[in-house]
Amino acid sequence: MLNSKAFKALAHPVRRDILKRLRNGRLSAGEIAEAYDMSKPSLSTHFAVLKQARLIQSERKGNHIYYRLNVTVADEVVSALMDVFGTQKDNHKEK
Amino acid sequence: MLNSKAFKALAHPVRRDILKRLRNGRLSAGEIAEAYDMSKPSLSTHFAVLKQARLIQSERKGNHIYYRLNVTVADEVVSALMDVFGTQKDNHKEK
DNA sequence: TTGCTAATTAGATAATATGTTAAATAGCAA
DNA sequence: TTGCTATTTAACATATTATCTAATTAGCAA
Numbered sequence: 740m741l742n743s744k745a746f747k748a749l750a751h752p753v754r755r756d757i758l759k760r761l762r763n764g765r766l767s768a769g770e771i772a773e774a775y776d777m778s779k780p781s782l783s784t785h786f787a788v789l790k791q792a793r794l795i796q797s798e799r800k801g802n803h804i805y806y807r808l809n810v811t812v813a814d815e816v817v818s819a820l821m822d823v824f825g826t827q828k829d830n831h832k833e834k
Numbered sequence: 835m836l837n838s839k840a841f842k843a844l845a846h847p848v849r850r851d852i853l854k855r856l857r858n859g860r861l862s863a864g865e866i867a868e869a870y871d872m873s874k875p876s877l878s879t880h881f882a883v884l885k886q887a888r889l890i891q892s893e894r895k896g897n898h899i900y901y902r903l904n905v906t907v908a909d910e911v912v913s914a915l916m917d918v919f920g921t922q923k924d925n926h927k928e929k
Numbered sequence: 930t931t932g933c934t935a936a937t938t939a940g941a942t943a944a945t946a947t948g949t950t951a952a953a954t955a956g957c958a959a
Numbered sequence: 960t961t962g963c964t965a966t967t968t969a970a971c972a973t974a975t976t977a978t979c980t981a982a983t984t985a986g987c988a989a
């Protein structure tokens with residue numbers, strides 16, 4: 740299942756936090772790493788997990804690598820979770 | 835965080851599947867176990883993980899133990915996930 | 930090329946998760 | 960009590976995940 744990796748990726752609090760930081764646009768690996776008291780290779784591993792799950796996408800610009808949220812997959816995962824719980828899905832995009 | 839355990843619990847496909855089975859009402863441990871090609875102790879461990887995450891609740895009735903979805907926590911987790919992704923939240927309960 | 934910065938990959942290790950079989954617990958009924 | 964059923968807990972093996980330091984790759988500029 741496509742979503743199986745995504746759910747695993749979401750299991751780690753640091754990875755969920757990284758995704759939150761990407762809600763408002765792209766950030767470089769370094770910009771993200773600054774926020775954590777953790778080695779860069781460890782963060783890099785988290786990026787790789789998120790990328791494998793297709794929750795984020797990367798783009799190199801010079802010698803920075805920018806990450807951004809993959810909104811399409813994010814929406815799919817929300818839907819999948821709602822399906823797990825049988826949550827009522829709502830068509831409106833309001834408020 | 836309360837939801838951290840829930841996200842971890844959701845990382846395993848069997849556990850997500852168990853939750854789906856509970857969407858339409860309670861089931862006994864044995865009824866659930868029938869559906870999987872896995873030992874009962876393994877399933878029991880999965881129940882324990884879901885219970886610790888408060889995603890399910892249990893109730894003994896005779897010598898059966900019934901599990902049911904904790905809808906309140908399920909809703910909280912959906913909201914938490916939407917928060918992670920910055921998903922637009924919708925107030926309507928329609929369709 | 931050399932040097933600098935940004936980031937990843939490699940390799941080791943510790944911690945956590947998953948699954949098994951065997952044993953224990955709990956309820957019910959003869 | 961004894962025996963039967965349902966389920967969990969214990970003990971343990973193995974697989975996966977998380978983290979670190981050290982090494983490597985990639986881009987850019989003098």
